[in-house]
Amino acid sequence: MLELHQFRKQFDLPNPSPFCIKVEAFLRLAGIEYETQLVTDPGKGPNGKAPWIIDEGNTIPDSRFIIDYLNRKHGDPLKGDLSDQQLAHHHALGRMLDESTYWAMVYERWIIPENAPTIKEAFFGSLPAPVRKLVFIVAQRGVKRSLHGQGTGRLSNDEICHLAKTDMDALSLILGDQPYFGGKKAAEIDTTTMAYIASFIKSPVKSAIQDHLKTKDNLVAYHQRMMKEVFPEFAA
Template sequence: MIVLYQFPRCWQIPNPSHFCVKLETYLRMAGLEYRMIPTIPFTAPRGKLPYIDDNGVKIADSRAIIRHLQQHYGPGPDTGLSPAQLAQALAWQRLLEEHLYWISMYSRWQGSAENWQINKQAIFGSLPVWAGAPLAQAYRWRIKAQLRGQGLARLSPAEIWQQATADIAALSTQLGDQPYFLGQQPCSLDASAYGVLSNIINCPVTSPLQELAEQTPNLPAFCRRMQSRYFPELSA
């Protein structure tokens, strides 16, 4: 059976990690059985979560994992997408995972002191204090360095929220009044979108980004739709 390593659940969303939500949603969309082991990225093969162990083979990076799953277990929810739809899905995933994700990380790791406490408790709260406190501090420095390396943290907050506004508006326009991002059927793009959007809209970390997303007519409804379809146990 596939073993999924990811952060412990919290906040009544599938995971505090955007990429862990994406992968677990994909597994459920594809109807693949898995067992979950809560962990932190410390011992992950590429130093990041999620990763899987599939019959003794460890694979890290949600994209590499989904490619592996598609090769070994079939195309799953992306069956039937045209080459043009697959291209669109790729472009939207890049916006979500390579841009909006970082704005969400900025809100969470570099935002207010209250947000930091909420985030710290969710990710490191299950560890004993002697281990959790220094690890949390080390990861905070690490993520701040990543945000500077990516370039986002070199912009002013006003510039960051301006970019967030454009991303959120584009996503809301693409979704329109369809249930899923490419139409009537969910596909791996929806798993990616749910991963990022649930971690913006449905988590207790408040920010201008969350306000922007909450004000759209359709993105919060998309998150509710995904949660009730794939994670009904979290709504109970």
Template sequence: MEAVVRTMTDGWRGRASAVVSAVVVLYVGRKIMKARKKTKQRKAWDSVGHNVVLLHQFRRGKFCPNLSPFALKVETFLRLANVKYEVDTESPFGPKGKCPWITLNGEDLGDSEFILERLASEFDVDLDSHLDPQKVATLEAVRVLADEHLFWCVITWRYWIDGCESFMKSQSFSPIMSLFFPPFMKRGIRSRAREHGIGKHTPEEIYRICKKACSTLSGVLGESPFFGGERPSSADCGIFGQLAQLRWNAPGSKYEALVTEMYPNLSAFCDRMKTRIYPDWNELLKSN
């Protein structure tokens, strides 16, 4: 009997050892593959050339070049500043886990505002040279309103309240992604919105907050072609990135109507930015 028990125990130990060995092999193999992929990616990123910005961002949308207002903000700045760049959509999340991020001369940098500051310094660019200090300060406050206030209204509506319905119309996903992406994002954004505080309001209250933000932006813009006056400033890049989400990535919604109907000067501003900075807009869009 002892011999039988010993044999069974040895068999269990052997199988357990085999399972552990297999898990270790799979884990090590995965690590090696990830390391090789990272090395290959780094080689590709560094091959774009000296002083060429590699912009890591989400894939193109159907109606707007990017679903991320911050990615659109950085790309708009790059174009306004005449900085040469290339786009990578395979690794949209950077060193801070945020999109977009850039690689410049082998260095990785995240957060759109830090990116713009670095680009302005690195390439000696000043998009605000035509503005007096008071106007620069005013536009910075307006930019913060858009980046930190309007942004939360839009994503809370887009992913939670609207359940990604309008959003899915503006993007192209595989059948599997179309099935699992909406509920995943709805849960995630609902949690983040509640932590932020805006998620504790009712849908109608969030809409009112968004409407007030648009009203403020409309009032600041007035009849000027751009927030920077006769030509775009650095603040225009960020404001455009946010308003573009309402103008093009909220099709058929009352959020789109805030720009196109309620405050048409904001829609006209978006169209001017599009015409001036993105002559290849239609070519950038994803066709299906």
């Protein structure tokens, strides 16, 4: 059976990583059987990041390539009757979330000082206290380096939150009164949109982005609908 290598559940979410939620949501929506293998050290994975899958001897890291592989193998199970142009819009929306919005989430979780105790406990709680503190400092240093390299780390708190809030505004306007980002049916894009919306709505840390998102009734209703349909064990 297909193995999904991902982190353990956290924060009342199927996964602390939106990339892992995305892949698991795809597998569930497409009705593909899988079993989970827990990742404790993503550095040991093929790309040094989670998720990855192993399927019939193929090891595939990166949510984008995993979903490409599954689409090829299973004949685009979530494509429905979407046009190429609609799929192109979905592609652009997904990239916004993965390549831009994601970094605001990383910033809020790892850099805002008052959020440190929650993150330390969630990710390193099983370690003895002095080691936990040290491991957190080393991990946070790595995250800071990544944020700086990507560029988000060079912005002020207000700028980072502003950008992510405008991403939430865009999501709300794009969804409008449709039940899914795919229209009448959940499509591949919904695996990404639900992953980010859930990650912010259930943010375990102080989050200005969460506060903003919660003012968007259609996104909150979408979140509840998707959790009920895809991850009922996490539905409110």
